[in-house]
Amino acid sequence: MTRQWFEYKIEQVDGHARVGTFQTPHGGISTPVFAPVGTQATVKSVTPAQLEEIGASLVLANTYHLYLRPGENLVAELGGLHRFMNWSRPILTDSGGFQVFSLSDTRKVDEDGVNFKSHIDGSTHRFTPEKSIRVQEALGADIIMAFDECAEPDQREYSEVAMLRTHRWLERCISSKMRSDQALFGIVQGGIFPDLRRQSAEFTARQELPGYAIGGLSVGESKEDMHAMIEVVNDILPKEKPRYLMGVGSPEDLINGIWRGVDIFDCVLPTRLARHHGAFTPFGRINLANNINASDSSPIDESCGCYACRNFSRAYIRHLILAKEMLAGTLVSIHNLNFLLEITRQSRQAILESRFDRYATEFLNRWHTHTESEGSNSRDQL
Amino acid sequence: MTRQWFEYKIEQVDGHARVGTFQTPHGGISTPVFAPVGTQATVKSVTPAQLEEIGASLVLANTYHLYLRPGENLVAELGGLHRFMNWSRPILTDSGGFQVFSLSDTRKVDEDGVNFKSHIDGSTHRFTPEKSIRVQEALGADIIMAFDECAEPDQREYSEVAMLRTHRWLERCISSKMRSDQALFGIVQGGIFPDLRRQSAEFTARQELPGYAIGGLSVGESKEDMHAMIEVVNDILPKEKPRYLMGVGSPEDLINGIWRGVDIFDCVLPTRLARHHGAFTPFGRINLANNINASDSSPIDESCGCYACRNFSRAYIRHLILAKEMLAGTLVSIHNLNFLLEITRQSRQAILESRFDRYATEFLNRWHTHTESEGSNSRDQL
Numbered sequence: 001m002t003r004q005w006f007e008y009k010i011e012q013v014d015g016h017a018r019v020g021t022f023q024t025p026h027g028g029i030s031t032p033v034f035a036p037v038g039t040q041a042t043v044k045s046v047t048p049a050q051l052e053e054i055g056a057s058l059v060l061a062n063t064y065h066l067y068l069r070p071g072e073n074l075v076a077e078l079g080g081l082h083r084f085m086n087w088s089r090p091i092l093t094d095s096g097g098f099q100v101f102s103l104s105d106t107r108k109v110d111e112d113g114v115n116f117k118s119h120i121d122g123s124t125h126r127f128t129p130e131k132s133i134r135v136q137e138a139l140g141a142d143i144i145m146a147f148d149e150c151a152e153p154d155q156r157e158y159s160e161v162a163m164l165r166t167h168r169w170l171e172r173c174i175s176s177k178m179r180s181d182q183a184l185f186g187i188v189q190g191g192i193f194p195d196l197r198r199q200s201a202e203f204t205a206r207q208e209l210p211g212y213a214i215g216g217l218s219v220g221e222s223k224e225d226m227h228a229m230i231e232v233v234n235d236i237l238p239k240e241k242p243r244y245l246m247g248v249g250s251p252e253d254l255i256n257g258i259w260r261g262v263d264i265f266d267c268v269l270p271t272r273l274a275r276h277h278g279a280f281t282p283f284g285r286i287n288l289a290n291n292i293n294a295s296d297s298s299p300i301d302e303s304c305g306c307y308a309c310r311n312f313s314r315a316y317i318r319h320l321i322l323a324k325e326m327l328a329g330t331l332v333s334i335h336n337l338n339f340l341l342e343i344t345r346q347s348r349q350a351i352l353e354s355r356f357d358r359y360a361t362e363f364l365n366r367w368h369t370h371t372e373s374e375g376s377n378s379r380d381q382l
Numbered sequence: 383m384t385r386q387w388f389e390y391k392i393e394q395v396d397g398h399a400r401v402g403t404f405q406t407p408h409g410g411i412s413t414p415v416f417a418p419v420g421t422q423a424t425v426k427s428v429t430p431a432q433l434e435e436i437g438a439s440l441v442l443a444n445t446y447h448l449y450l451r452p453g454e455n456l457v458a459e460l461g462g463l464h465r466f467m468n469w470s471r472p473i474l475t476d477s478g479g480f481q482v483f484s485l486s487d488t489r490k491v492d493e494d495g496v497n498f499k500s501h502i503d504g505s506t507h508r509f510t511p512e513k514s515i516r517v518q519e520a521l522g523a524d525i526i527m528a529f530d531e532c533a534e535p536d537q538r539e540y541s542e543v544a545m546l547r548t549h550r551w552l553e554r555c556i557s558s559k560m561r562s563d564q565a566l567f568g569i570v571q572g573g574i575f576p577d578l579r580r581q582s583a584e585f586t587a588r589q590e591l592p593g594y595a596i597g598g599l600s601v602g603e604s605k606e607d608m609h610a611m612i613e614v615v616n617d618i619l620p621k622e623k624p625r626y627l628m629g630v631g632s633p634e635d636l637i638n639g640i641w642r643g644v645d646i647f648d649c650v651l652p653t654r655l656a657r658h659h660g661a662f663t664p665f666g667r668i669n670l671a672n673n674i675n676a677s678d679s680s681p682i683d684e685s686c687g688c689y690a691c692r693n694f695s696r697a698y699i700r701h702l703i704l705a706k707e708m709l710a711g712t713l714v715s716i717h718n719l720n721f722l723l724e725i726t727r728q729s730r731q732a733i734l735e736s737r738f739d740r741y742a743t744e745f746l747n748r749w750h751t752h753t754e755s756e757g758s759n760s761r762d763q764l
Contacts, residue, residue: 040701040705040707041701042705042707042709044707044708044709045708045709046709047712047713049689065705069701069704069705070676070697070700070701074676074677074697077677078677078695078697079679084695084697084701085698086693086694086698294452295456295459295460297460297461307429307431311430313460313466315452315460315466316468318452319423319451319452320424322451322452323422323424323447323451325422325424326426326427326708326711326712327426327429329708330427330429330708331429
């Protein structure tokens, strides 16, 4: 069995879009896939049973957060992350790179690693590529990420410095990795600069890893820049390996990513939006707290089959929001997550039937009727 | 079918304890029963599906809260409370009496009713017995409660005044009731004074209602006083009708109430305690935030079969608490509610097998090994 782990079998290609299956020790992941984010070893306000019910396969957790609290050794002692958070399907851990650069109070980078202060209590810590891998091995996810340096995407000089260091750190991640039951993905950096992205994709692809990620996007750049960078990178990354667009995204970002050959996505947007009363519908986002929903007996989305839409009216959910009841966050999170998972299911079907272009075009036309295009810019993961 | 509604069939008596079934338009309620409290038309932090899974039958909602927000007419317009909150099993609504006297900022009682200010926005409102019934008829619960005046339990003079007014108001509730598919329960008041309780029980029993409640307890009086009042009242209330001890209680209060012939209980304690990290175990309450649970791989309660105990360690739940994750409240609420429901299931079984005395004694001995006896005093329902 071991030999089959981390094989990526592509079943169908439609333009740049692909349908495949990535094998892990905790089962196969059908791609394109959206991974709900469980930053602190829990997808906020939903239970694992509710995640299973909506068909989630891959779940993401954050090395930075779990290293700080409760600590990777405790998680290991309790049987690893799967057992700790009661998720028997695949898990991916981020390396902590992004969080060290976006969340910690102060940080100081040197060639060897980064000193940073905990956002929780200000205590001082140090991550190196080796340390990140050791922590991720203790946590025990199926997919682990290389430790990267995240620059501001529009600062060319720093983008290049950070990219080159990310390459050197990738080699150290590969060297220090011990467990054979975890797939290490490299991360392509390079900001919004096509030549840097090309250089980074070429370097990273040469490492012959089981999968590749595109980092440093969805952090404030324009949609055009994001799409251009995905195209540049995916043109170089090996077609036979899964590509993971980190921290993305919104429904339209998923469609646009799949269109450009992305296989894996993760984002806090569906659950964060839910806690702020925002819900996805085929016609765009709505704010359930709005007065227009006060006596609306229809569900969030008539076409949706999730627990929230099968059983509760917009009026009821608005009541929960006004009454500050936690069930609101739970119900809307279930719906929003299911909405993104349903996009991946429909995309897979459309790709298998060689009609993804039409599906994507129709989806985006409907989506834009009611929603302003917004930057998803939602990768910060507190 | 209509004729069978609100019949109470007693299947077995063991001392004062009884097992029975109370028929409602939304199905039978096996007693003794514990009703989770869904103050604002949601049992805090759990879904109806999770309530069904732990075997809840009767759920309580609050007239005072739902009248203020979202308003009883909106609930009626949306198909009534069952449909609004997606609970297809029986529902009981409190009359608003207790909340008017405990939650509203100012209140002024006259013979006809009570003026009060909303705890939400300070707006002025008036409840009368007729108004409470009208609101409860709009909400559409299976069991509705008479509008009562709640005095401080140890003030004799006011207890008598309030009790006598509660009696006159009960007659008006009975006269103004229109719907035949709702059972109106009268409420016995009288503070901690046996003669007043006797007088109130006798008056209330004469109204020949489908069920009777004991109000004004678990509001700060001693356990001895509470037990004495239950005994005085249940000695007078008709044996063939269900008795509901309002706002109670803790595990030990349930046992002590069942022992004295109580059939129905409700309390916010299990869910409120859960949000403050407290969990029931057979050996008493524990605080899951305590350091002793930091690396404990065992569940809250080894003997419990709930979703939380089947799947999560104390260490994980403590992590969720420290990380301020909502899943903690959900998991501990599921457990605490299931714990009380399991007490009612075990009590029914023990009564059916004529061994309730032994069951109750053993339960209380175990329970008191680790827990100080505490007043449950937890009927305020915000």
